[in-house]
Amino acid sequence: MANSLKSLTPLGHAAAETVTVGPVTIVENVAVALASLASRRDREAEVASIAAAAGIALPGPGQATSGAVYGALWLGPEQWMVEAPFASHEDIVAILKPLFGEAASITEQTDAWVRFDLTAADLPALFERLCGFDLRRNGPGAATRTVIEHLGCYVVRRAETEVSVIGPRSSAHSLHHALITAAKSAF
Amino acid sequence: MIINHPLLGRRDSQEFVYLGDAALMHRPDGMAADALSKFVDFAYLRDNPAGEHRELWYHEQGDRSWLVVTRNTVTHAITKVELARDVAKAEGRSK
Amino acid sequence: MSRITGGQIDRSRSLRFIFDGQTYTGHPGDTLASALLANGVRLMGRSFKYHRPRGPISSGSEEPNAIVELRTGARQEPNTRATVIELFDGLVANSQNRWPSLKFDALAINDRLSPFFAAGFYYKTFMWPAAFWEKVYEPIIRRAAGLGSLTKQDDPDDYDKGFLHCDLLIIGAGPAGLSAALTAGRAGARVILADEDFRMGGRLNAETLEIAGGAGADWAARAVAELVSLPNVRLMPRTTVIGAFDHGIYGAVERVSDHLAVPEAGKPRQILWRIYSARAILAAGAIERPIAFENNDRPGIMLAGALRAYANRWGVAVGDHVAVFTNNEDGLRTVSDLKAKGLDVAVIDARKGDEVIDSAGRLGLKSITVRRGNGRTETLNVSALGVSGGWNPNVSLSSNHRGRPTWDDSIAAFVPAADSINGMTFAGAAAGAMSTHAALATGAAQAAEALASLGLSAQIDVPRAEDAPVNIKPLWYVHSGKGRAWIDQQNDVTVKDVKLAKQENFVSVEHLKRYTTLGMATDQGKTGNVLGLAVMAELTGKTIPQTGTTIYRPPYTPVAMGALGGRARGEDFKPTRYTPSHKWATEQGAVFVEVGYWLRSQWLPRAGETTWRQSVDREVLQTRKSAGICDVTTLGKIDIQGTDAGAFLDKVYCNTFSTLGVGKTRYGLMLREDGMVMDDGTTARMGQNEYVMTTTTANAVPVFRHLEYCRQVLWPDMDVQLISTTEAWAQYSVAGPNARKLLEKLVDQDISDAAFPYMACGNITVCGGLRARLFRISFSGELAYEIAVPTRYGDAMIRALVEAGREFDAVVYGTEALGVMRVEKGHVAGNELNGQSSALNMGLGKMVSKKKDAIGMVLSQREGMTTAGGYRLVGVKPVNPAQALTAGAHFLAKGAAATADNDAGWLTSVVYSPHLGHSIGLGYLKGGDTRKGERLRSVNLLAKTDVEVEIVSPHFFDPEGERLRG
Structure with missing residues (x-):
């Protein structure tokens, strides 16, 4: 986006931060653009087919999907969060709106969130100190919203050894601190 | 408590906000001639049974669904959980 | 030294520790109690009320007596049971509830004054005069009462909270728990096995009993080793399950x-x-109970099972000459085990009519007086006495949901009632299955049953073990003499106290408990409760089931506040929550205020400003003079x-939004259904089917919840989709006569008054193409x-705005200046949106x-809401401009006394207006809409202020609103 201003990451720096605590790596991921997508009333089928054609696999409750360009996670009934590379989709709403027209309500969410990607061999041992989401039973593709240290967060199991925690941007520092503290405690 | 969410399965009640008697769904027509007396009952009169109770719960730290939970207020046993939207539609609520 | 051979301690290593200033040594595997006993120390504490010398009576968490202050400095922890403190090198502990020393305690005088301290003494002794309570009685009681002391320093350590999930939670790792865990673990179920002890095995570690032809303790060690090898089993030693909550949720404290x-x-x-468990098995064993007899509380007198646990598990002989007083078969195990260790043991078997009737030894047991069945009395010189009145199944958790345990005559004890907790079953001694064989068998059977209910099948394999009968003849207290026989040793409740309670008709178990304080100490009556109610049953001539039992609440054992706080x-x-300008504001030295989780700039002091008012006045004046951000x-x-x-907004706002044009903004008032104002804010129509609503900071979450309620529940067919964008946008207000000129330097589009009039909104770009939104709205009353x-x-953006504002000498203002300007304009905010005020009260009835x-339309019209003379928003100023107003002050007619009857309303918000040069306020005044010009008093009795005020319009500044349309 052409402009003379410099952006900051959710943690308040020019570049995203990476922290390693024992076997856990915590990466502030700013490379993803987000938009919420909600079907308008009685247009669910239309939204599903447009999404499919666009390469957005819309998951069911408690699930997340990833594709070549787009990923998506279920937010609530007939509502999803669509993920796309920030570099190519910075103005993600301007890209999605023409596809869905009046069939869906689309809202930019990129800057509403901070996303931390955590990698470790034994993520369940870390997350049992953070939230009630049972990673031992929820493998890759599972996603949920839950509470971590009073913050409503999305927890997305990307792979056996990778989880994204997507939390409120204004509390990025508090969430980051909670993740680091838990990692120190668990390992 | 555990609330068996119709879409998400067993969830800790810590993720929910409690509102109260599911009778709060039965909002009267505000433009009807007898609206005032209907609304007084609606807003101020509630059943508070020691036993089975239909209640409204909101999955605030989850998918933001409003649920109708049938719960025994004495034993806390939960026998039924429905999406409030489905219940409302079934009861004829629309726009 | 009292160390004998054997035991599960590591004698190859020594651990040094200090108790009451004296250094001792013990071994890994010891508890503080076992190590002290091994060093010949029996005296470990003083009782609560009478300050009687006390030693441990148990070897577990049920301990009422041996409670100490563990560690020193900030880590000092009071009321810690020596019987469960795992010994470590350098441990420091001190006895408590004594002064100046454990051996000589000045308050032991209470013991001599015991007639004055009988049950109910609080209620009787301190009856009158009432005035004495606060000044005399309470300070004395407070000084004398209480056990350990708090450090009053911050705990330097951290505590975690965590979440675990399992198919089967097994509480207790004795023979029943281990058997259950093996059965479920081998079948592949997800199992958690928790035990409060640091060594799993339960009583098997304290017994010489055999399982499968070998030592029971060895079998336990092999079982633990096998369970460790199973990835689906989580072993949690040092973990106390503290409570059973709803729907299979259990709380547990792990002492990491x-x-x-x-x-x-x-x-x-x-x-x-x-x-979170699908099923649970309570296999928490049983707790032995004493038999009450005169002076049964001396150090050296303990439960028979504890006496043999110290010998078998810890290699400690509590005394060289020992006696055992029992009314059941299990007590005889102590006799045979101690004899096998070479000790001299006398037997007093109550089933044969033998009884211990008294004891002697001021700071520790020296002798007991025995009355044989034939009436002959003899004195035995013993330094240790083991007492067994039978074993109570550990029913504590089973009654967390108010399930009442039921009486089982065959073991003379309460057992858990079936189905007392959904999803929980009982195994082993906790279920009243008292033999080793029964423990192993019920553990395996309950595990198999639990797994079957979850669709898993299990093999039952029960190793060979003893299956001896309990053979008990109930005996609760020895009828003899006039001395005191203790029931609840920690709270000093005696048989006499129970008799007194009966005499005064406090005969129900709940009354008995409160009147005598039976079971109300830190041990919650684990050893004494059943004894107390059995004595009451005997006194009233009722059976124990008729008398009933009290039940247990969580937590099972005391929990540190730190663990609850996490x-x-x-x-x-x-x-x-940090605002987008936080980094910049910190650089400016801004003063921040907490608003919910948010930190907002309250004011931003400049060099030379020494009071907050100087900063706030400057921010207000400069905003109104030029520009503020x-x-x-x-x-x-x-x-x-x-x-x-649009139709949806018409439902949730009391005013109309569907008619709002695209590109326009409107102030909206949101009511609750009862007609009171819930929230306010502006809503902008960004497109045909697209609105952006703003809420107050405090109500962002409740309003969203409310909108979802309206959308899903009240009008489920409405085509409306919601998402919060609070965090997605950094939003700045730019106000003041130069606001437009300032913004024109940054905004890429034409924002002249013609192109972007008052209440316009739209998508714009700034600084050469950055997508942005602009709303021409005002809270300050300025352009x-x-x-x-x-x-x-x-x-x-904040840096760009400040830079662009430099030529106008623009200021950045905080929440205080924001508040001053909104009060000057008469806008309502949090203080007026108090949940008890209607639109009419706020002057917004139209x-x-x-x-x-x-929502709220109908009931905002109900009787009482519209009464003339009700509260109305008014402006208030002091008659004498030099006087300051006080928020919260109440309005009174001049000459009226400051009584509730004369109360005419109150000041909600007060600020100093730098434009007017005096204090101004908003308030709710009865009939305020018709009282402009009246003079009243505003009285705040707490702040001791009494100021004559004049009622004016709430619009103090630019009442016609000419500036914001500029």
């Missing part, structure tokens, strides 16, 4: 670092686990889309805009449209 001098860096001392302390008490990101923003979005950019540019069915 309590057995270390100091926790490892970054590691918690304890973890409070929330365990990480939520100090700065981590709650999350912090304020971070308003914290206001809630809700994106509302859909073909019914004002709110500009929003994606949050990642929020820091750059906003409530009666042409449509909006």
Whole structure:
């Protein structure tokens, strides 16, 4: 986006931060653009087919999907969060709106969130100190919203050894601190 | 408590906000001639049974669904959980 | 030294520890109690009321007597049971409830004065005069009462909270629990096995009983080794399950670092686990109970099972000459085990009519007086006495949901009632299955049953073990003499106290408990409760089932406040929300204020300003004179889309929005259904089917919840979609006569009054193409805009605005200046939106449209809400401009006494207006709409202020609103 201003990451720096605590790596991921997508009333089928054609696999409750360009996670009934590379989709709403027209309500969410990607061999041992989401039973593709240290967060199991925690941007520092503290405690 | 969410399965009640008697769904027509007396009952009169109770719960730290939970207020046993939207539609609520 | 051979201690290593200033040594595997007993120390504490010398009576968490202050300095922990403190090198503990020393305690005088301290003495002794309570009685009682002392320093350690999930939670790792865990673990179920002890095995570690032809303790060790090898089983030693909550949720405290001098860096001392289980088995064993007899509380007198546990598990002989007083078969195990260790043991078997009737030894047992069945009395010189009145199944958790245990005559004890907790079954001694064989068999059977209910099948394999009968003849207290026989040793409740309670008709178990304080100490009556109610049953001539039993609440054992608090302390008490301008504001030395989780700039002092008022006055004056910038990101923003979005807003706002043109903004008032104002804010129509609602900072979450309720529950067919965008946009207010000129330097489009009039909104770009939103709205009463950019540019935007404002000498203002300007304009905010005020109260009654069915419309018209003479928003100024107003002050007619009857309303908000040069306020005044010009008193009795005020219009500044349309 052409402009003379410099952006900051959710943690308040020019570049995203990476922290390693024992076997856990915590990466502030700013490379993803987000938009919420909600079907308008009685247009669910239309939204599903447009999404499919666009390469957005819309998951069911408690699930997340990833594709070549787009990923998506279920937010609530007939509502999803669509993920796309920030570099190519910075103005993600301007890209999605023409596809869905009046069939869906689309809202930019990129800057509403901070996303931390955590990698470790034994993520369940870390997350049992953070939230009630049972990673031992929820493998890759599972996603949920839950509470971590009073913050409503999305927890997305990307792979056996990778989880994204997507939390409120204004509390990025508090969430980051909670993740680091838990990692120190668990390992 | 555990609330068996119709879409998400067993969830800790810590993720929910409690509102109260599911009778709060039965909002009267505000433009009807007898609206005032209907609304007084609606807003101020509630059943508070020691036993089975239909209640409204909101999955605030989850998918933001409003649920109708049938719960025994004495034993806390939960026998039924429905999406409030489905219940409302079934009861004829629309726009 | 009293160390004998054997036991599960590591004699190859020695641990040094200090008790009451004296250094001793013990071994890994010892508890503080076993190590002290091994060093010949029997006296470990003083009782609560009479300060009687006491030693341990048990070897577990049921201990009422041996409670100490563990560690020193900030880590000092009072009321810690020596019987469960795992010994570590360098441990320091001190006895408590004594002064100046454990051996000589001045308050032991209470023991001589015991007639004055009988049950109910609080209620009788301190009856009158009433005035004495606060000044005399309470200070004396407070000084004398209580056990350990708090350090009053911050706990230097951390505590975690965590969440665990399992198919089967097994509580207790004795023979029943291990058998259950093996059965379920081998079948592949997800199992958690928790035990409060640091060594799993339960009583098997304290017994010489055999399983499968070998030592029971060895079998337990092999079982633990096998369970460790199963990936689906989680073993949790040092973990106490503290409570059974609803729907299979259990609380457990894991003592991660309590057995270390100091926790490892970054590691918690304890973890409070929330365990989600499909099924649970309570296999928490049984707790032995004493038999009450005169002076049965001397150090050296303990439960028979504890006496043999110290010998078998810890290799400690509590005395060389020992006696055992029992009314059941199990007590005889102590006799045979101690004899096998070479000790001299006398037997007093109550089933044969033999009884211990008294004891002697001031600071420790020296002798007992025995009355044989034939009536002959003899004195035995013994330094240890084991007492067994039978074993009570550990029913505590089973009654957490108010399930009443039932009486089982065959073991003369209460057992858990079936189905007392959904999903929980009982095995082993906890279920009243008292033999080793029965424990192993019921453990395996209950596990198999639990697994079957979960669709898993299990093989039952029960090793060979003893199956001896209990053979008990109930005996609760020895009828003899006039001395005191203790029931509840920690709270000093005696048989006499129970008799007194009966005499005064406190005969129900609940009354008995409160009147005598039976079972109300830190041990919660684990050893004494059943004894107390059995004595009451005997006195009243009722059976024990007729008498009933009290039940247990969580927690099972005391829980440190730190564990309940977890990480939520100090700065981590709650999350912090930073505004996009926070980094910049910090650089400016801004003073911040907490608004919910948010930190907002309250004012931004400049060099030379020494009081907050100087900064706030400057910010207000300069904004009204030129331009001011304020971070308003914290206001809630809700994106509302859909073909019914306008109709939806008409439902949730009392005024109309469907008629609002695209590109326009309107102030909206949201009511609750009872007609009171819920929230207010502006809503902008960004497109045909697209609105952006703003809420107050405090109500962002409740309003969103309310909108979802309206959308899903009240009008489920409306085509409306919601999402919060509060955090997505950094939003700044730019206000003042130069606001437009300032923004024109940054905004890429024409924002002249013609192109962007008052209440306009739209998508714009700034600084050469950055997407932004602009709203021409004003809270300050000035020409004002709110500009929003994606949050990642929020820091750059505040810097760009400040830079652009430099030529106008623009200021950045905080929440105080914001408050001053809104009061000057008479705008309502949090103090007026108090949940008890209607639109009419706020002077906004005309906003409530009666042409449509909006929430709150009907009841805002009900009787009482519309009465003339009700509270109305007014402006208030002091008659003498030099006097300051006080928020919260009440209005009184001049000459009226300051009574509730004369109360005419109150001042809600007060600020100093730098324009007017005096204090101004808003308030609710009865009939305020017709009282302009009246003079009243505003009285605040707490602040001791009494100021004559004049009632004026709430619009103190630019009442015609000419400035904001400029």
